[in-house]
Amino acid sequence: MERPARLLLLLSELRVRNAAYDVSLSRCLLTWKRRVSSPMYHPFRPSVSHVVSVSEIIAVREEDEEESSRTTNSGSWKKIQEGEGKDCGQAFTVFYVERCRQHRWRNSEVTFTCPDVALCQHWVSSIRELLATIASRPKRLLVYINPYGGKRQGKRIYDQKVAPLFARAGISTDVIVTEYANHARDHLRTEAELKKFDGVVCVGGDGMFSEIVHGLIWRTQIDGGVDLNCPDETLLPCALRIGIIPAGSTDCICFATVGANDPVTSALHIIVGDSQPMDVCSVHHNNTFLRYSVSLLGYGFYGDVLTDSERKRWMGPARYDFSGVKMFLNHHYYEGIVSYLPARGTLGTPRDTARCLSGCLVCQHNGQLLSERAEKYEMDEVSESESDSEWRTIRGKFLAINAASMSCACPRSPKGLSPAAHLADGTTDLILVRKCSRFNFLRHLLRHTSKDDQFDMTFVEVHRVRRFRFTPRYCQSDSDLELDLQENGKRQIFSQICRDHPACGCAPAYSSWNCDGEILTHTAIDVRVHCQLIKLFARGIEEPAVFEDLTNPCAI
Numbered sequence: 001m002e003r004p005a006r007l008l009l010l011l012s013e014l015r016v017r018n019a020a021y022d023v024s025l026s027r028c029l030l031t032w033k034r035r036v037s038s039p040m041y042h043p044f045r046p047s048v049s050h051v052v053s054v055s056e057i058i059a060v061r062e063e064d065e066e067e068s069s070r071t072t073n074s075g076s077w078k079k080i081q082e083g084e085g086k087d088c089g090q091a092f093t094v095f096y097v098e099r100c101r102q103h104r105w106r107n108s109e110v111t112f113t114c115p116d117v118a119l120c121q122h123w124v125s126s127i128r129e130l131l132a133t134i135a136s137r138p139k140r141l142l143v144y145i146n147p148y149g150g151k152r153q154g155k156r157i158y159d160q161k162v163a164p165l166f167a168r169a170g171i172s173t174d175v176i177v178t179e180y181a182n183h184a185r186d187h188l189r190t191e192a193e194l195k196k197f198d199g200v201v202c203v204g205g206d207g208m209f210s211e212i213v214h215g216l217i218w219r220t221q222i223d224g225g226v227d228l229n230c231p232d233e234t235l236l237p238c239a240l241r242i243g244i245i246p247a248g249s250t251d252c253i254c255f256a257t258v259g260a261n262d263p264v265t266s267a268l269h270i271i272v273g274d275s276q277p278m279d280v281c282s283v284h285h286n287n288t289f290l291r292y293s294v295s296l297l298g299y300g301f302y303g304d305v306l307t308d309s310e311r312k313r314w315m316g317p318a319r320y321d322f323s324g325v326k327m328f329l330n331h332h333y334y335e336g337i338v339s340y341l342p343a344r345g346t347l348g349t350p351r352d353t354a355r356c357l358s359g360c361l362v363c364q365h366n367g368q369l370l371s372e373r374a375e376k377y378e379m380d381e382v383s384e385s386e387s388d389s390e391w392r393t394i395r396g397k398f399l400a401i402n403a404a405s406m407s408c409a410c411p412r413s414p415k416g417l418s419p420a421a422h423l424a425d426g427t428t429d430l431i432l433v434r435k436c437s438r439f440n441f442l443r444h445l446l447r448h449t450s451k452d453d454q455f456d457m458t459f460v461e462v463h464r465v466r467r468f469r470f471t472p473r474y475c476q477s478d479s480d481l482e483l484d485l486q487e488n489g490k491r492q493i494f495s496q497i498c499r500d501h502p503a504c505g506c507a508p509a510y511s512s513w514n515c516d517g518e519i520l521t522h523t524a525i526d527v528r529v530h531c532q533l534i535k536l537f538a539r540g541i542e543e544p545a546v547f548e549d550l551t552n553p554c555a556i
């Protein structure tokens, strides 16, 4: 064995597929570089060098003798060793993360053959010791599988693609296949022995994720004595991270936090122990808790699409396309009052060209700022809503009222409903689409699927907010209705144009709120963003690599 250089824990000449490599291990990196003197070395081919971050090594396995003799079969060492009458060379395999196109990760492996058993064991134990020092890696997980989400493949996806990876990484699991809706939520709330686990994994779609979020948040607040019905209460952050194995219809939370809806990629993010904080909105009606939301709260168009599509669950993910077209053709509008508390002093706006990416500085800055502010409110014993006189109010007729706490990117809309929204900045983007013609609404909707700015339209406005309230017209107080009458007087001339416009054909209607894919039981709501209340086994969207690894077949 050669003497390790400074900072290197190990440096040896080992073989990979019969070619000699200089292999080194430091606290951060495992590298292997083909030796110039190797008989396989080709002067016109660049020397192949591989670098893997120790944090992205999944596992290391010592190969048995049979396996190692198979891998070194035609190798020169085997011949030498046989000639000397010794046992054949020993090998070990390193499993690691390899990046592919479109943010996908794969489990790659490389087998190193060593000249003697002692060296092999030294390599294996050194790598294992390093992996054991990574405290953020989960060792025991509680897994919930929804067998009926999406295309009903949850169980198969978990058994075939995810469980073998967890086993390889030495993660033990308690698996529960849900038997009814809200099974996972109620199990987490009352039964699960959370202290035994380092995280919770949900195999399913956004609805299943929402169950896990509700179960964990409730449990944390109940244990901490927090009153869930009070919208002004500061909620306690959840200790356990959540991993999402996508097996639903939209899977927008997985897509927006990992960059792909791919079970293997998600499993690898869980194994390496990634952590991504996320905002959660609490939704109340008259001081009664309704639900939490992490992605979309949509009244009008998205509420109606969901209501209609729930009756067509048998269609699978295609139900959203069918109901989307139907609700677009219906072209209903909704009247009401929206009031909101703009995000003050925080970085970022909904019209930014910059995106929320892995290690986002906007989220870090705002997270810090908002937690300092929350401490101050607590010391002064006032709530944010009382202390702030900046509430703004908008009355009107809307085709859609959407609040996106994150981009809501998904395969249907790769940029999402609010492309510049942040995962963990303590704000939500309130998007108001006023009554307009079908043609204009279609232009707006189609921009969700293209690169064009969906907010650059006269009938669309967007505000980054910390809190908002909505009251539909039929729930408004007499004084509010009086104010509406006065406002309407001013706009009468425009209403007349709209009524007379044959292409418009809007009809007033009642809608429901779509809260992350669930229908809310009330329409008058009070929504508050809780900054970084939960954490996911994810790292946000990674920027594309500056230098593509052209030797990686996955990347081409």
Ligand SMILES: Nc1ncnc2c1ncn2[C@@H]1O[C@H](COP(=O)(O)OP(=O)(O)OP(=O)(O)O)[C@@H](O)[C@H]1O
Binding pocket: 145, 146, 147, 148, 149, 150, 151, 177, 178, 179, 180, 181, 182, 183, 203, 204, 205, 206, 207, 208, 209, 211, 247, 248, 249, 250, 251, 252, 517
């Ligand atoms: N065993 C079960 N039987 C029936 N319903 C279940 C069961 N387990 C979970 N559910 C419910 O199924 C609903 C839909 O599940 P899920 O979110 O996994 O898939 P999806 O709706 O197809 O996808 P997406 O939410 O991404 O659109 C959830 O609201 C969840 O509460």
Ligand SMILES: CCCCCCCCCCCCC/C=C/[C@@H](O)[C@H](CO)NC(=O)CCCCC
Binding pocket: 205, 206, 207, 249, 250, 251, 252, 295, 296, 302, 305, 306, 320, 321, 324, 325, 328, 408, 410, 412, 413, 417, 445, 446, 448, 449, 514, 515, 516, 517, 518
């Ligand atoms: C004429 C029709 C044009 C259609 C234009 C396509 C625009 C697609 C935007 C998609 C936005 C998805 C937002 C995510 C919401 C999720 O919390 C929720 C739960 O999974 N999904 C839906 O409500 C499912 C909502 C699906 C809506 C189509």
Ligand SMILES: [Ca+2]
Binding pocket: 279, 405, 406, 421, 422, 423, 424, 425, 426, 427, 428
């Ligand atoms: Ca946010």
